[in-house]
Amino acid sequence: MNGRIITSSRLHLTLIDLNGERGRLDGGVGLTLKDPKLIIKAKPNGELKTEFAEKNLQWDLIKEYSAKIEEAAKRTLNYLKSNQRLDFIIEKAFPAHSGLGSGTQVSLAIAKLITSFHEVEMDSWELARIVGRGGTSGIGVASFEYGGFIVDGGHSKKEKTDFLPSSASRASPPPVIARYDFPEDWNIIVAIPKINRQVSGRKEVNIFQEYCPIPLGEVERLSHIILMKMMPSVIEEDIDSFGEAINEIQRIGFKKVERKLQHPIIDNIIENMLSTGAAGAGMSSFGPAVYAVTDTNPKDILRAAKETMDDIGGLALITNARNSGAEYE
CATH class of the missing domain: 3.30.70.890 (GHMP kinase, C-terminal domain)
Known part of the structure; x- marks a missing residue:
């Protein structure tokens, strides 16, 4: 059984509190976009191989996506205690390290494809903990789950004690404190x-x-x-x-x-x-x-x-x- 997932880029408008005096760190405001988007197809009985359907992609993008996919797949399979490997076909991608949240989206997409293949239901926050995303901003995780305009409440200093980006933080994804539909005619x-x-x-x-x-x-x-x-x-x-x-x-x-x-x-x-x-x-x-x-x-x-x-x-x-x-x- 093949699986296919479509998820979107996001804008991260601002982090809110990188002071921490009130007892929390981070917090963020963001917005989910229709385009550019990410489309990934999974095929069972594979070797954790990644293929790219789009031609003429830059090597840096291929390398970055391939590494993120391999890491997310291994984390998810280890969590499930499964040896069942899949192959992944990237049908559409958007630039990595561009400010549009590709790292979180591709990691969550892979985790969702694998858990769905194993018939295991998990929400986006559970998937994010498995693949190690959302340690600073929760916007990407909430965009994957809900879409729309999102405000997250950051992390308690009891859990996260230092100022770190998501890539270096092991904190759990923060709570969403507001989520609204954004005017689609804008x-x-x-x-x-x-x-x-x-x-x-x-x-x-x-x-x-x-x-x-x-x-x-x-x-x-x-x-x-x-x-x-x-x-x-x-x-x-x-x-x-x-x-x-x-x-x-x-x-x-x-x-x-x-x-x-x-x-x-x-x-x-x-x-x-x-x-x-x-x-x-x-x-x-x-x-x-x-x-x-x-x-x-x-x-x-x-x-x-x-x-x-x-x-x-x-x-x-x-x-x-x-x-x-x-x-x-």
């Missing part, structure tokens, strides 16, 4: 410039250690914006207020650090999308993916992003929110 423009200044691994760990704790006053200001501006604007479908909130959080807390450490092209793309009429624009996670929201002129904003990337190249597209989780067939 267009989201995503641009991923082709730059090498990507942040992951040991480099990401070092950044957390160097720049944290974030001053409490900035965390409190950010929390106020999220609670009293961003969240209500999603519920009331007020794109102007939502855009203002996005723009404000670019200059506060850990997001300010993430922006500071990225390539100057990031600022240029964001500024050009805003000047073309986007209600709000920002960088997802550590980038290099950037995004803008609009309900009026998405093609103009897309053109502005592409023109800014003319000299270096990159991917740009118009998409919308996805208000449902991963689909298993």
Whole structure:
């Protein structure tokens, strides 16, 4: 019996509390996207082999996905105490280490395919614990389970005592404290410039250690914006207020650090999308993916992003929110 799963990328709008004085760390705000998406097919009686249906994929992407798939598969099979191996075919993929959450999505997708093949029912949080995801942000796990606009509550300092990215944290995925459908008629423009200044691994760990704790006053200001501006604007479908909130959080807390450490092209793309009429624009996670929201002129904003990337190249597209989780067939 073959299995197939479709899951989506996500935007990580901001981490909330990298101060910890109130007794919790992390917390996050994110949004699930319809595109780009990940589609993986599993075939039984295999050798944990990974094939790629798409042609002309970059070697770095193939290597990264293959490693993530092998690790997630081995963890899941060990948990199930199973020797039954599958092969995996990647029918569609999106860039790794781009700020769109590929690591969590591919790991959860593999765990879901294997557990489903074994007729074992588990929710996304159980799968995340098995494959070691969600140790800082819970946005990717909640996107896989629910989709939509998500706020997670971070980790108690009783469980997580230090500032670490998800890749280096063994904490359990954090609780979702708010989840709303995001207006599907709001267009989201995503641009991923082709730059090498990507942040992951040991480099990401070092950044957390160097720049944290974030001053409490900035965390409190950010929390106020999220609670009293961003969240209500999603519920009331007020794109102007939502855009203002996005723009404000670019200059506060850990997001300010993430922006500071990225390539100057990031600022240029964001500024050009805003000047073309986007209600709000920002960088997802550590980038290099950037995004803008609009309900009026998405093609103009897309053109502005592409023109800014003319000299270096990159991917740009118009998409919308996805208000449902991963689909298993």
